[in-house]
Amino acid sequence: MKSFYDAIVNLKGMMTMRDVYIIGTGIHPWMGFSEQVFADFAAVAVDNALKDASIEWKKIEAIMAGIFIYGGNAGHLSGQYLESIFGETGIPVVNVYNACATGSASIRMAYNSIAAGETETTLAFGADVSPKGFLTAKSDNAVQDRDVIRWKMGGLPNPIYWALECRKRMEKYGTTEEDLALVKVLMSEYGSKNPHARFKKTYSIEEVLKSVYVCDPLRLYEICPVSTGGAAVILTADEELIAKADNPVKINATTMGSAIYGDPTIRISALSCPSVPEAPMLSESYSASRQAYEKSGIGPEDIDVLELPDNSSWHYLVYLETCGFCGEGEADKMLRDGETKIGAKLAVNPSGGFSSHGEALSAQALWQVIECANQLRGRCGERQVEGAKVAMAQTYGLMGNSGTTIMTI
Amino acid sequence: MENMANKVARIPNLVDWSTGEVRLMSAKCASCGTYFFPKEHYQHRPGCSREGVEDVLLPQKGKLASYTIQYYPCPAPFKTEKKITPYGIGLVEFEGEKIQITGIITDTDLKSLKIGMEMETTLLDMYTNKEKQQVVTWAFTAVK
Ligand SMILES: [Zn+2]
16 A cells, blocks of 8 residues: 555656646737638647747647637547648547637646656647637527527627626726726737737727727727637657757646636626625636646746736736736726836736737637747747746636646746 | 416526516525526535425515626527617626526616616517517516
């Protein structure tokens, strides 16, 4: 019995001992609807990642693929489709879906496979093509899939959920319409300097406040649309590859969280929520970020660059609190005081955020990791955060999905 | 409410008006005390034995915990014969049951909406089906 126990302890020790690095990243720039197939976008991203890592395809020992949920059989087996483009080599290919945190799942699996010693060099990727028109229910069985109820009877497109939470926040903490607009002003300034961004126009507070309400209090420019894009990350523990890589980025922790009982957030696709909180709001993200802080020994006070999921201006504010960058109800002041700008102690969304990109479901979490890695590698040009050493990518997925990745250079 | 007999919910087991009062159909877990809506949306407390889940009707009245006004039509499969956009969506709190539930706001001046105001459960006519029945969903209206 003792030797079995020791083996487990040793194994755990080994897993934390083996460092895993990002050596290559690739993006297909974000855009609107396209007639091209998702695998083309994925291939561009993967090709760019291979070039960045200066390695050949045959070095990839496993593929952790994000599922493209609207892509039918091809999208559900996206890893197999991608592998066949570059040449099938018989390696493990796993396809995963966790809504908007799909990329978090793929990078976490790649990390764990390497940390556990199963593989040396692993690819994580995702690509999404924005569907024409609206995203609605994916089945017609209301008992099995309550998403059917929210669409058929609830009249509840996604931004309504955010507006309901935003209104509560305004009532509780005094968040103003100007605060919500200011988020867009900042994001548009950074997005205009990002060649990968889909939206590059800058806005003033007045222009944002003149945009129409989609669902009061959220306006058109304060919520993000659906986009097309692809992203790929190559991780390794191969010392030779790390040595020859251009500024390899260490992954200190990559975690996932799910919701906690008693979380008062009205979650997308749900029709109810608890009225007496017994857990933090957005508890899935609370959980993922706290796991990452514990595993890495790095806390919010150590982080130079934060990419958070600004699906709406409300998300930008609440995520600063959920992830512990300030206390509850304090994010508005942080924003107003310029404490989230490039040049301040913490730079929030120097990429321009989802506000400048839009959501490409299976790619977006990887894209956030890539922006962080690019900042740490000093590759961000006009939007570069000077001297960035520690970065954190935080995702948000519907129905209690979230991931956090902390990286250093 | 007139002609209640000729109404049918678009999806069953969500809203009941058989008693003459419109009430949402919930379920309560006798073991962990949690109320669910829809009633199949189980959200037990971790460690709960999950024994003794019973159907219950929620009170007819609750308090507005949050709201929004949606300015664009909700895409299909949502459908109503009459144009309802812009429409209000409320999150109504049933205090004793410790649950908040979303619903379209009807027959209410949207400018008068205020967190904390009293709301009651009602029905919203959506469209007439082939059997000439009025298809409905649940909704909330300000208590007059
Ligand atoms: Zn229970």
